[in-house]
Every structure is written in C-alpha cells, then in structure tokens.
Amino acid sequence: MHDSRPIALITGATAGIGAAFGDLLASKQHDLVIVARDLPRLHQRAEQWREKFGVDVEVIQADLTRDEDIRRIELRLQNISRPVDVLINNAGFGLNKSFTSSDVAEEISLLDVLVTAPMRLMHAVLPAMKSRDRGTIINVSSVAGWITGGSYSAAKSYLTVLSESIHTELKSSKVNVHALCPGFTRTEFHQRGKMKMGGVPDFLWFSAERVVRESWEAAIAGKAISVPGLPYKVISFISRFAPRPLVRRAGMNVRARQRRK
Numbered sequence: 001m002h003d004s005r006p007i008a009l010i011t012g013a014t015a016g017i018g019a020a021f022g023d024l025l026a027s028k029q030h031d032l033v034i035v036a037r038d039l040p041r042l043h044q045r046a047e048q049w050r051e052k053f054g055v056d057v058e059v060i061q062a063d064l065t066r067d068e069d070i071r072r073i074e075l076r077l078q079n080i081s082r083p084v085d086v087l088i089n090n091a092g093f094g095l096n097k098s099f100t101s102s103d104v105a106e107e108i109s110l111l112d113v114l115v116t117a118p119m120r121l122m123h124a125v126l127p128a129m130k131s132r133d134r135g136t137i138i139n140v141s142s143v144a145g146w147i148t149g150g151s152y153s154a155a156k157s158y159l160t161v162l163s164e165s166i167h168t169e170l171k172s173s174k175v176n177v178h179a180l181c182p183g184f185t186r187t188e189f190h191q192r193g194k195m196k197m198g199g200v201p202d203f204l205w206f207s208a209e210r211v212v213r214e215s216w217e218a219a220i221a222g223k224a225i226s227v228p229g230l231p232y233k234v235i236s237f238i239s240r241f242a243p244r245p246l247v248r249r250a251g252m253n254v255r256a257r258q259r260r261k
Contacts, residue, residue, distance in 0.1 A: 005055065009033040009077065009084045009125075011064065011117070012091030014041040017140055017182070020208035021088045024216060026053040030086060033058045035073060064091050064117040065109045074124035083132065087125050089118035089159075090140040094152050107151055114155035119162065122177075126166070129175045138219050139163045141179045143232050146239035148248045156181075160225065167224040178219035182211045183232035 008025045012018040013034035022032055026049040036042050039061045046057035060076065062069035077084050092114050095102055118139055129135030141163065145156035163179035170177060211228045218226035227236045239247050 005029055005031045006085035007031045007033060007082060008086035008088065009035065009073070009121075010088040010090060011035045011062075011073075011121070013088075014038055014045050016090075017180075017208045017212060018088065018090040019045065020212040021090065021138075021216075022049055023209070024212050025086060025088075026055045026057075029053070029055060031056040031058075033060060033076060033084065035060045035062050035091070037061065037063050065112040070117055070120055073121060077121060077125040078128065080128050083128050084125055085129075085135055087121060087135075087137045088140070089121060089137070091117065092140065095150065099150050102150075110151050111155060114152070115158050118159060122162075122166065126175070130170070130173065133174050135175045136219055137163075137166075137175075137177045138215060139177075139179050141181045143181050143183045143227060143236045143239070145181060146236055146247070147250065164224050176219050176222055178215065178223065179225045180211070180215040180219075181225055181227045181232075181236065182215075183227075183229060183235065 006029075008021075008030040010018050010021050010025075010032065013022050013032075014036040018034075018036075022034060022045060026032060032046075032049060032055060034042055034045060034057060039059075042059045042061060046059050049055055049057050058076075060073060062073055064070060077087065093110065095106055095110060097103075097106075099107070122137055122139075125135070125137070129137075139159050139162075141159040142152075142156040144153045145158075145160045147153055160179045160181060163177050167177040214228040215226045227233050239250075
C-alpha cells in the first residue's frame with residue numbers, strides 16, 4: 001500500500017454497488033482492500049483497478065457468515081500501521097421466500113451478512129478513525145428498510161438506524177457515518193436471489209454508478225442518509241410517514257410480486 005494514499009476497504013466488491021465503489025474510490029486515488037467470496041473474481045477486479053488507476057489492491061477472500069473470516073477483516077481494520085480511511089459495508093443478498101416458508105439457516109445467514117458483519121466491522125474500525133479524527137463509513141442499506149419485506153427489510157432497518165445513531169454520536173468529529181438507501185439498482189442482486197423483477201418500470205431502475213456517486217457526495221458532505229433518485233425520495237418519504245397499516249400492506253404486496261414465478 002502506498003503511504004500517501006488513503007485506503008478503502010469494500011465488502012462485496014466484485015459486482016454491482018461494491019464494484020462501482022471500487023471504480024469511484026480507485027479513480028480518486030484510494031488504495032483498496034477488497035473482500036468477497038469469489039477469489040478468481042477478486043483477482044480479476046484487483047488487476048483491473050491496478051492497471052486502470054495505478055492503485056494498490058489487497059485481496060481478502062471471506063465469507064461473512066463465518067466468524068473466523070470476519071475476524072480476519074476485523075484484524076485488517078485494526079491495523080493502525082496501514083489504517084483504513086474508508087469502510088464500505090456493501091455485501092448482501094436477499095431471500096425469495098416468505099418468512100414462514102423459508103429455511104431458518106438462510107435466515108440466519110442473511111442476518112450474519114446484513115446485520116452482524118457490518119456492525120462488527122464498524123466496531124473494529126471506529127476506534128482508529130476516532131483517534132485520527134477522520135474517516136468515512138458507508139453502509140449500503142435500502143429503501144426496503146422502511147417497508148415490511150421480511151427479514152431483509154428488518155435487517156436494512158437495523159443498518160439505517162445504527163448508521164444514524166453512530167453518525168449522531170460522532171457529529172462533532174470528522175468521522176462520517178452514512179447510510180445509502182437505494183431503490184432498484186442494476187446489479188446481480190435480484191438474479192442471485194431468483195426474484196422476478198419484470199414488472200418494475202424502467203424509470204425506477206438506477207445505475208450502480210449513479211447511486212454510488214450520489215452516496216459518496218452526500219457522505220463527504222456529512223449527511224446521515226442518501227436516497228438516490230427523485231422517485232425513491234418520494235417513496236421513502238411516504239413509507240416513513242404514511243400510516244403503518246398502509247405501509248405494511250404495500251410492503252407485503254411488493255415482496256409477493258417478487259416471489260411469484
């Protein structure tokens with residue numbers, strides 16, 4: 001790692017929003033530490049960013065459902081000789097079954113990746129960021145956190161609220177903690193979760209690059225939350241302030257349509 005360049009650690013860095021964060025931060029001359037399960041894709045991405053931007057890229061193969069794998073990332077985040085300036089908690093997946101028909105092992109894995117891993121990684125990196133009085137953490141949450149879409153929505157709600165809480169706690173410092181709450185983004189997420197997305201109109205789809213750019217600008221400006229795109233600003237406003245019975249019904253309808261074969 002180059003001594004004068006800031007270092008960014010990104011989970012789920014090989015595709016979608018994670019890869020878009022890699023592009024953005026490498027273009028801003030951040031050295032990268034990239035984390036994912038797929039080692040060949042990690043090396044492919046690493047080589048791409050080294051060649052295109054001339055940055056150093058460190059690779060950590062890890063499965064965030066495994067305690068020992070998270071521990072290795074925690075140790076990297078606690079390494080004060082090569083401190084991490086930016087943490088992007090992006091890794092995630094969704095389930096295409098309702099809670100009452102899902103496999104409990106999958107439910108636990110979802111919580112491991114979406115809730116436990118980001119919490120532990122933030123807890124590991126924040127002491128060093130606080131002592132240096134600088135750092136940026138972006139937690140990739142979702143507008144789903146305001147509706148009722150099973151464990152996924154509940155997990156994203158946890159991530160948004162925890163981000164807001166730490167953001168408020170560190171308000172007087174130069175450490176920024178931010179929740180990115182996107183809507184439908186063109187990534188591999190929905191295919192991997194076997195979700196049917198054909199009914200979603202084009203204007204509700206945003207590119208990962210746009211979502212990441214808006215989020216980075218908002219985080220650097222010290223904002224607690226970003227919701228990229230006007231349609232999602234409206235949807236998130238309604239889902240936060242509308243009567244909960246309406247929000248519950250709408251949330252369950254959205255999830256049912258995604259699961260329909």
